[in-house]
Amino acid sequence: MWTYVIGPFLALLPKRWRMALPFSDSILWPHAVTLSGFLELGFALAALLQWYEISMTAWVNRGLEVALDGRAGPGITDQAIGGMAWFMWMNHPLTWLLGYFSVEGAIRICGAAFSDNLLGTLPLFLVDKTVRLFFGGSKTGQDVPGVASSFVSAIGEKMLESSVPLRTDQISHKTDGSEEVMEILASRRKPDWDPPRVVRVRESYYRLEACSKCAGPRPFRYTLRRLSAGVPGRKVLLYDPEEAVAGNR
Numbered sequence: 001m002w003t004y005v006i007g008p009f010l011a012l013l014p015k016r017w018r019m020a021l022p023f024s025d026s027i028l029w030p031h032a033v034t035l036s037g038f039l040e041l042g043f044a045l046a047a048l049l050q051w052y053e054i055s056m057t058a059w060v061n062r063g064l065e066v067a068l069d070g071r072a073g074p075g076i077t078d079q080a081i082g083g084m085a086w087f088m089w090m091n092h093p094l095t096w097l098l099g100y101f102s103v104e105g106a107i108r109i110c111g112a113a114f115s116d117n118l119l120g121t122l123p124l125f126l127v128d129k130t131v132r133l134f135f136g137g138s139k140t141g142q143d144v145p146g147v148a149s150s151f152v153s154a155i156g157e158k159m160l161e162s163s164v165p166l167r168t169d170q171i172s173h174k175t176d177g178s179e180e181v182m183e184i185l186a187s188r189r190k191p192d193w194d195p196p197r198v199v200r201v202r203e204s205y206y207r208l209e210a211c212s213k214c215a216g217p218r219p220f221r222y223t224l225r226r227l228s229a230g231v232p233g234r235k236v237l238l239y240d241p242e243e244a245v246a247g248n249r
Helices: 015-019 029-068 078-090 093-114 122-135 147-162
Strands: 170-176 179-186 198-201 204-213 220-226 237-239
Touching: 015 122, 029 078, 029 093
Parallel strands: 198 237
Antiparallel strands: 170 179, 179 220, 198 204, 204 220
């Protein structure tokens, strides 16, 4: 219910604001952002068409009144009046604003549906950046990157995934002193696997230390270090090694 009732509206918020919500874990954010993008695109296009109908009708009628009164000079044609009305509509700030939200909605749909990139709306993202600039705030690796750069990065990852066939994960283990380190090679990026998340593998817990890209049929590398103990929770990632190809080294 949270995902489809209030999720599309909360999905407009920057990622940092969404993750701070007390019920953030109850919302399937990929579904909420995709639906939010569809609603944004649909409402923006509907408003754009309505604005076109209202403004063109008003400006064409105004142009005809001026022409009939003789104030437009001789030789004025219906095409000239229609062209001027269209030019005024195209250059109106409201046209550009509605056009922007149409494009943003389409980008948010693509980001959520095809590249696991959950974007909020740019105006609120800029508000968040401005507030943090003037009032301070931590600058950690988990901060939301720029909308344009993050979207391009996500598309690049999607292209990398499409260049290799889907394969089961390859798991390898090694020791680092007295600690066990597990490495997972995957052919697809794992959503929400961002350091330092905790991953549960059967009854063992690991801390995700690094995510990187590498060459080969499984271009996504995840490095995890085993923990002496773990606490089950909704924020713990679950991983099933039965679907992977295991190997020791």
